[in-house]
Amino acid sequence: MSDSDLLLLAYSLAILTYNLGTLIYALPIPIKNLKKWGVNMMLDGISAALLISSFTLLINFANYMLTVLDANWSSFYSWISGRTALILTAFTALTYINTFLKAPYFTFLTSPINIVLGYLSMALSAIKVQVFLGSFILNYYKYLVLLGVLLYSLPFRLGKNAGAYLISFALVFYICLPLMPVFVEMFQIPTTIAGIGSIEISGYVNDYLGNPIPNAVINIYNVNHELVGSILSDYNGKYVLGDGYDLLPNEFNYSVQLELYGLTFYVVPKFIDSGMCGSSRQCVINLSVPGIVTASNGKLLVVRDSNIEVINAEIHDGLIAITLKSYGDGKIVLVYPSSVNLRELIADDSSRECENTYNLQWLGVYVNVCEVIIGNGVHAVEIHYEGGYSKPSFNERRIFSVENLTDVVVNLITLGIGLLFSLAFIPSLYLTLLLSISMSVARILGGKGMVIKLM
Amino acid sequence: MSIADFVRDLTAQVVTxxxxxxxxxxxxxxxxxxxxxxxxxxxxxxxxxxEDAVVAAFWLALGSSIFSLISYITSNISYPTPPPPQP
Known part of the structure; x- marks a missing residue:
């Protein structure tokens, strides 16, 4: 049935109503109420005919109001899609945060994140409802008005209320729904995800020659020289600070030391601070330990003292050949786990024995230490060794800034509530307003409005 | 017979x-x-x-005129609306 068919039907119904009114009026029954009914039906017929004839007028009026109010449906839809994108971004970000909170002591943080994720899915459903309502009104408002007119013109006031309500609902929503962005933006809460995962520092721990040092313990101290974290470099000598493993404060300045086989070494750079990454979220800072030369992924460690300078070093499998320059009596220390066997030590083409040896235990690894004193001048040292590698058993202690944690949790909850507020509550409030406006307009059109009075 | 025709027939009978x-x-x-x-x-x-019968007959006779008057007036109003004033 086309628009004009429906209008024709409604018009015929209006005429029928009118004629039924005259029929009732002409009845030879002298009851006052009956006569009144007849008059009412005649008036209903006339008002329905007026409404039907002004159908195009109503539609034009709605479009005119849209232009007067500077609202249009395409901007409404772009606003909706912006909102959806915002929610999806927040959703993705939070899911991402959830997945990268790998350390077991962050598990309690996943609970507020899950709450926020729940809020976000609620907001997403609210957006879905808005999109559905929007497209329903935009596509069908004409049919709603038509149906309203048809119901309005039914005789005996069968559908007068419903018709009036449908007409006013369709018109009010068609005109006012695109204005929702203006209404919602008034109560806008800034929605940004702050705090967590803000910085990620990674890099390699390198020895004097630039070779990575695996399984070295990086001790991190705060400005009060308290140990705040101990991180183990991985098999490739890589370390990661932040990125969900650590909860770093917004501002920090840590000093760094390296611990390997029970010995502690200074590191260049000596400090890691929050300003090092500049404005970017991720940055690479390689830690260099100039005091040691490692071989074969840390199987053997050659420690030089400050009197000794390494001129050249060649590292082969089972052999380290180093050319050293010593200023005065220098000492080199060979440190190796007990799984490594030191076969031969040759200095200046002659075999040498360790001057001083001792054992120590470091993180479950038995470590042998061999000290060799070399005299003044340039020396070529060859170290032959064999054997495997021992991995330390070490539980990392990750940096955990409690002061920052409250910020993060509060931020997350604020974000969730803000999104829920601006995407579900305020639009619902607006829709309720529109519904009550529709009821008032329905009353103007002749309906009685709803029994439940919202405003 | 469409529903509009049915309503129209019904109207004719009602008028009679x-x-x-x-x-x-x-x-x-x-x-x-x-x-x-x-x-x-x-x-x-x-x-x-x-008196009621006379008044009813009057409105019955005038019915079609009233409806055509309504459609005449509204069709004259529903010209395209002027563009909105620019702020």
Whole structure:
């Protein structure tokens, strides 16, 4: 049935109503109420005919109001899609945060994140409802008005209320729904995800020659020289600070030391601070330990003292050949786990024995230490060794800034509530307003409005 | 037969019935008024029935004119609206 068919039907119904009114009026029954009914039906017929004839007028009026109010449906839809994108971004970000909170002591943080994720899915459903309502009104408002007119013109006031309500609902929503962005933006809460995962520092721990040092313990101290974290470099000598493993404060300045086989070494750079990454979220800072030369992924460690300078070093499998320059009596220390066997030590083409040896235990690894004193001048040292590698058993202690944690949790909850507020509550409030406006307009059109009075 | 045709047929029948009803009421009214029963209220009822019948007949006769007047007026109003004023 086309628009004009429906209008024709409604018009015929209006005429029928009118004629039924005259029929009732002409009845030879002298009851006052009956006569009144007849008059009412005649008036209903006339008002329905007026409404039907002004159908195009109503539609034009709605479009005119849209232009007067500077609202249009395409901007409404772009606003909706912006909102959806915002929610999806927040959703993705939070899911991402959830997945990268790998350390077991962050598990309690996943609970507020899950709450926020729940809020976000609620907001997403609210957006879905808005999109559905929007497209329903935009596509069908004409049919709603038509149906309203048809119901309005039914005789005996069968559908007068419903018709009036449908007409006013369709018109009010068609005109006012695109204005929702203006209404919602008034109560806008800034929605940004702050705090967590803000910085990620990674890099390699390198020895004097630039070779990575695996399984070295990086001790991190705060400005009060308290140990705040101990991180183990991985098999490739890589370390990661932040990125969900650590909860770093917004501002920090840590000093760094390296611990390997029970010995502690200074590191260049000596400090890691929050300003090092500049404005970017991720940055690479390689830690260099100039005091040691490692071989074969840390199987053997050659420690030089400050009197000794390494001129050249060649590292082969089972052999380290180093050319050293010593200023005065220098000492080199060979440190190796007990799984490594030191076969031969040759200095200046002659075999040498360790001057001083001792054992120590470091993180479950038995470590042998061999000290060799070399005299003044340039020396070529060859170290032959064999054997495997021992991995330390070490539980990392990750940096955990409690002061920052409250910020993060509060931020997350604020974000969730803000999104829920601006995407579900305020639009619902607006829709309720529109519904009550529709009821008032329905009353103007002749309906009685709803029994439940919202405003 | 479409539903609009059905409604139109129904309207025609209703109009016919209404005309007969007007005549009936008219006759009943005069009959009551002219009856040799000296009750004032009966005479009054007859009088009001006659008046109602006349008014009903009047509106019945005027019905199509009213509807065409409505469509004439609204079709004259529903010209394209002027563009909104620019702020």
């Amino acid at each position: 019935v209404a005309w007969f009803m007007f005549l009936l009421t008219w006759f009943i009214g005069w009959a009551l008024k002219g009856s040799p029963i000296p009750f004032y209220r009966l005479k009054r009822t007859g009088q009001s029935l006659i």
